[in-house]
Amino acid sequence: MSRRRWGVSRRRWGILAVNGALLLLAVLTALPLLWMISASLMPAGEAMTLPARLLPSRPTLEHYGVLFNRLALGRTFANTLLLASMVTGVSLLCNSMAGYAFAKLRFRGRDRLFALLLATLVVPPQVTVLPLFLEIRALGLVNSFGGILVAGIATVFGIFLVRQFAQGIPDELLDAARLDGASEWRIYWSVVLPLLRPILITLGVFTFLTSWNDFMWPLIVLTDESKYTLPVALANLSGEHVQDTELMMAGAVVTVLPGLLLFLAVQRQYIEGITMGSVKE
Amino acid sequence: MTPAGIEEQKGTPAEKRAAWLLLSPALGAIGLFFAVPLIAALLLSLTDFDIYALADPRNTRFVGAGNYARLLSDPLFWKVLRNTLVFVAVGVPLTLAASLGGALLVHSKLARWRGLFRTIFFAPVVTTLVAVAVVWRYLYHPRYGLINQMLGFVGLPPIDWLGDPAWATVAITLLAVWRSFGYGLVIYVVGLQSIPVSLYEAAQLDGASPWRQLRNITLPLMVPTTLFVGVLTTVGLFQIFAEPYVMTRGGPLYATTSITLLMYQQGFRWWNLGNAAAIAFVLFALIIAATGLQVLVRGRKSA
Numbered sequence: 213m214s215r216r217r218w219g220v221s222r223r224r225w226g227i228l229a230v231n232g233a234l235l236l237l238a239v240l241t242a243l244p245l246l247w248m249i250s251a252s253l254m255p256a257g258e259a260m261t262l263p264a265r266l267l268p269s270r271p272t273l274e275h276y277g278v279l280f281n282r283l284a285l286g287r288t289f290a291n292t293l294l295l296a297s298m299v300t301g302v303s304l305l306c307n308s309m310a311g312y313a314f315a316k317l318r319f320r321g322r323d324r325l326f327a328l329l330l331a332t333l334v335v336p337p338q339v340t341v342l343p344l345f346l347e348i349r350a351l352g353l354v355n356s357f358g359g360i361l362v363a364g365i366a367t368v369f370g371i372f373l374v375r376q377f378a379q380g381i382p383d384e385l386l387d388a389a390r391l392d393g394a395s396e397w398r399i400y401w402s403v404v405l406p407l408l409r410p411i412l413i414t415l416g417v418f419t420f421l422t423s424w425n426d427f428m429w430p431l432i433v434l435t436d437e438s439k440y441t442l443p444v445a446l447a448n449l450s451g452e453h454v455q456d457t458e459l460m461m462a463g464a465v466v467t468v469l470p471g472l473l474l475f476l477a478v479q480r481q482y483i484e485g486i487t488m489g490s491v492k493e
Numbered sequence: 494m495t496p497a498g499i500e501e502q503k504g505t506p507a508e509k510r511a512a513w514l515l516l517s518p519a520l521g522a523i524g525l526f527f528a529v530p531l532i533a534a535l536l537l538s539l540t541d542f543d544i545y546a547l548a549d550p551r552n553t554r555f556v557g558a559g560n561y562a563r564l565l566s567d568p569l570f571w572k573v574l575r576n577t578l579v580f581v582a583v584g585v586p587l588t589l590a591a592s593l594g595g596a597l598l599v600h601s602k603l604a605r606w607r608g609l610f611r612t613i614f615f616a617p618v619v620t621t622l623v624a625v626a627v628v629w630r631y632l633y634h635p636r637y638g639l640i641n642q643m644l645g646f647v648g649l650p651p652i653d654w655l656g657d658p659a660w661a662t663v664a665i666t667l668l669a670v671w672r673s674f675g676y677g678l679v680i681y682v683v684g685l686q687s688i689p690v691s692l693y694e695a696a697q698l699d700g701a702s703p704w705r706q707l708r709n710i711t712l713p714l715m716v717p718t719t720l721f722v723g724v725l726t727t728v729g730l731f732q733i734f735a736e737p738y739v740m741t742r743g744g745p746l747y748a749t750t751s752i753t754l755l756m757y758q759q760g761f762r763w764w765n766l767g768n769a770a771a772i773a774f775v776l777f778a779l780i781i782a783a784t785g786l787q788v789l790v791r792g793r794k795s796a
Binding site (some may be wrong): 214221226227230231233236237241242243244245247248251259260261262263264270278305307309310312313314316317318319320321322323329332334335336337338340341342343344345346347359362365366368371384396399400421424425427432442443444446448450457460461463464467468471472474475477480483486487 | 502503504507508509510512513514515516518519520522523526527528529530531533534537591594595598599603604605608610611612613614615616617619620621623624625627628629630631632634636637639642644669671677679680683707718728731732734737738739752755756760761766769770773774776777780781784792
């Protein structure tokens with residue numbers, strides 16, 4: 213190694229510059245979220261002062277009280293949680309079945325069918341959203357959680373991710389199970405599914421977050437305030453309560469924090485799983 | 494992918510049956526709630542489907558390319574198209590710079606607490622767009638907003654971020670960059686990790702400075718990753734919706750109305766679904782063009 217050639221003091225400056233730049237970028241990145249949390253704890257009116265306050269003079273939870281008591285955000289929270297969980301459960305089942313079949317089972321037209329599915333990734337959701345609404349309407353699912361759910365039963369991205377991972381399962385394992393007389397369903401359920409666990413956790417978190425954060429489709433489908441999800445309710449509230457900065461920050465915290473905590477709990481595995489899906493062609 | 498056909502033939506009848514059974518829920522759902530709407534969207538864009546048709550579908554008339562022709566002669570549509578190109582023109586270079594810059598720093602041998610920094614940079618990606626748009630609306634407040642107060646701190650005049658048509662697109666783009674650069678960053682880190690260490694060792698033996706190593710080894714090898722992140726970012730910015738919906742309602746003077754916001758308003762506020770479907774297909778065409786451009790550039794590089 214030729215480190216010595218650059219000298220010790222030069223290396224020390226390098227460490228300082230790199231970590232200083234990292235710290236600056238990290239502060240800029242985190243600042244909006246930290247300010248959101250801090251402002252949500254400020255007494256009314258304190259978040260909009262000159263000069264700006266970064267920390268509350270006396271932290272208060274009153275805005276959270278208003279949200280959950282007067283604005284009934286507890287119900288909205290429960291709606292969002294229920295919907296995201298339902299979409300995650302259903303789509304994990306469907307995507308893992310399909311992903312495994314594409315990876316490990318042999319049937320005619322498999323590769324061509326998979327290529328066709330991949331090609332649909334280029335279609336933006338905006339294209340299908342209009343007729344999908346008419347379809348939902350014909351099925352009587354407007355303003356129901358079912359209307360949200362049907363759009364998330366299976367995703368090409370999920371099938372793709374499971375397939376990538378399932379290709380690593382050794383064929384011998386499946387053949388041995390077949391020789392033992394296990395049915396194909398049994399093999400999927402008892403042999404394959406446990407092996408897919410790591411990717412299912414990644415995909416599950418991804419699906420949950422996507423559903424939790426989703427805005428346009430719930431905005432279109434859900435018309436009744438009692439059915440709203442957090443993003444829809446928050447967009448609605450932000451129009452009525454423009455002046456109540458601290459209250460809106462509390463609403464933003466309630467909306468953002470669950471997903472953020474979920475991500476932090478599994479972040480390493482999550483980031484690796486998601487980049488695996490994007491980097492391999 | 495396996496050599497076409499040969500591998501597929503080997504399946505036993507039981508295996509084939511199982512495959513179709515396992516595929517059926519996913520394929521059924523995708524067929525019913527994706528493929529059918531996709532075809533219907535194309536047909537819809539060729540009709541004058543509106544609120545009267547919503548009440549009774551018999552009120553629908555076939556208008557051919559009428560919706561498309563009307564869009565092309567609508568100044569608002571061109572304005573929206575231009576707004577979207579501004580989002581892309583400002584947002585893509587900024588995102589690429591922040592993603593690559595951050596990735597180089599995180600990947601540097603001199604960096605401490607890499608995992609922590611990577612997590613912080615990625616955190617905005619998992620936040621709820623609507624919620625952070627609400628937060629940023631207050632950060633952009635002309636008088637009390639943290640951003641203008643920080644500008645004042647370094648002696649810069651305040652900016653009317655969301656009130657000035659020229660700045661509003663930039664303001665919305667900055668939020669989009671903040672929220673998504675972490676995704677590009679982790680993709681760049683994977684790319685940087687795939688560069689063989691031996692290349693740098695050889696360069697060091699030849700006495701190449703870190704700067705020259707960056708310019709002659711790292712950056713050229715990051716071209717495919719840059720194309721990938723660039724297209725991903727472009728497609729994302731083409732579809733901007735929640736940011737203007739929450740922060741500006743598309744204003745001032747339509748300065749921040751995006752293609753998707755226009756489509757939403759046409760479709761779900763005025764119930765001009767035929768017209769909205771045509772807007773969606775123009776967006777689709779733009780996305781295909783951006784993706785095709787990447788494939789083209791990549792093909793030329795590897796040829």
